[in-house]
Amino acid sequence: MYVAVKGGERAIDNAHAFLAEERRGDPAVPDLSVAQIREQMALAVNRVMTEGSLYDPDLAALAIKQARGDLIEAIFLIRAYRTTLPRLGYSTPVDTGKMATTRRISATYKDLPGGQILGPTFDYTHRLIDFALAAEGDAPPAPQASPLGDVPRVTGFLDREGLIEEEPASDATPGDLTREPMELPADRALRLQALTRGDEGFILSLAYSSQRGFGRTHPFVGELRIGEVAVEMDISELGVAIEIGEITVTECETVNQFTGSKTQPPQFTRGYGLVFGQTERKAISMSLVDRALRWKELGEDDTGAPVQDQEFVLMHADNIQATGFLEHIKLPHYVDFQSELELVRRLRAGMTEAAE
Amino acid sequence: MGLLARAPADRLAALYPHISEHAVLRGPETGAVMVRGRQGGTGAPFNLGEMTLTRCSVRLPCGKDGHAYVQGRNKDHARRAAVLDALLQTEAIGEVTARVLAPLAEAESAQRTARASKAAATKVEFFTMVRGED
């Protein structure tokens, strides 16, 4: 039963005002600009773009400001905003082979063509708080060397020897879970879309669980690359594809040992991760989970591990769906609770009577 | 068109402050484009996520049309880029190229080279310390 009640408008207005004041914090401290968030909190911006599923650094920075730094709230704001945008088209698939790489590493080959390019990474930093950053100041300019050319794909080397499964190229139109609700079992294109916009913490934990033995994927990072790729789109009035912008992406290809099945010889298999911005942990996690979800098509056993269960992974990866369902329980349930209260009272009364 | 789309909006406005007379055919309108990637980098396409895009189409008094599709939500940027696209089909092409496109291309190229150079400086040089066999 539902009972409609009215009231609370003034309380809500005042709560909004209080929220705005708390968001601003101490007025003696300078206000944070959107540009500052975009430039100096770039990895938070990247996460909001990836999981909000909308590449727009200024908008993500504004959402973070509005959400007081709560990234899931910021992602919620981005998801709500993107529903107001008309869909102007679909890009041609970005060519990550032509990426202008700022970071590119491989755990499988030491001396690979193009080299190991560390880029702006935390990897070799001591995880010690740097108190120098507490004082304001500019960073010294980074050293430069003569630019390197295009870097070839690492899996391409294995491909040439036939040691890795083929990745057949196609131009099939992929399903889009923002247009049609996802139905299970979902094909790999839909799974990748769900994983790339899925919650980083959830995907990370699933990937970790598979490394620890729940679904046993312990791959090598064949290649991890971060850089800018051009986005092109077919324009009907021009009859050609034109470049409409440039985005930064992180791509991870993992290589798994595969002992072969009834239909396939022993070879290496692939897991794939691709995300907006420099979002390395997410890209690696995504490729592990992608690989684990491919058990059926590769003829592997279902070990009952959570990471192999499509429904478990895909239906719980979205943090906006999760947060919506979770947080609704704090909304008024006065009548539901009243009925449970009645029930418990009656049961207790029944017990007391029986005891007498 | 790619160069005009990628240019920072304020830089474009500084290089081309006064927009020539034109009629708007469509927009400027902000929307989203679904960006696609490929499975394994080279395989079948999948939907990666959207990006914001603003488009505009204009017609100059001389009848030439210009179109712009620029990343982001800046409507002035899209309108400016569309007018410039139309001007590039007129005898103004030389002037537009010299005054707007060349400086943009130069700045973009310098910025890209600087970024690539910083990345190149982080390339690992391996030194073999000890070899296992005698």
Added chain:
Amino acid sequence: MTPDAMTGGFADAPVQSACGFRAILRALSQPGEIVAVAGVRPPAPLSAAAGTAALVLLDGTTPVHLAGPHACQSVRDWITFHTGAPLVEAEHAMFAFGSWDALLPVARFAIGTPEYPDRAATLIVEMDRLDSDGAVLRGPGIETTARLSLPELQAFKVNRALFPLGFDTLLACGDRLAGLPRSTIVEDV
């Protein structure tokens, strides 16, 4: 793309599309009432009213069918440039534009499914004449009865019998528009 394809759209899209949508909503919620729309200049033979409906209702996710003379290059280009709607055969269309004769047989258009009655086509019929006379309309949105000059009766009677399935119809003439949703009961005078 023909040069005329790019002109004649909304000059002030937010306001004009809201007004256009409101007019269509009114036409469909009060069947028989004739509403006026203005501000769009599509290429012939598309009328201003049908052109407004196209700009308001179509986008890249709504397959559209152009019937008969409406399938000419200038209309195709205009629809593509301003709406991005894919052009398809009648069977796959969510919207169809044309004269009544060109749209026949209307049985080929989608009527929805019991699970998804909304997956039905909307026909935008170009009329030579649109007046409050002729067939008698009853049903939701009509207080007692209304009259509308329909192109024929039998097809709409058959369509009403399919309810809650069936196609919806907009009748366009110049800059005037009337609606005939699938819920309306059509009777002879």
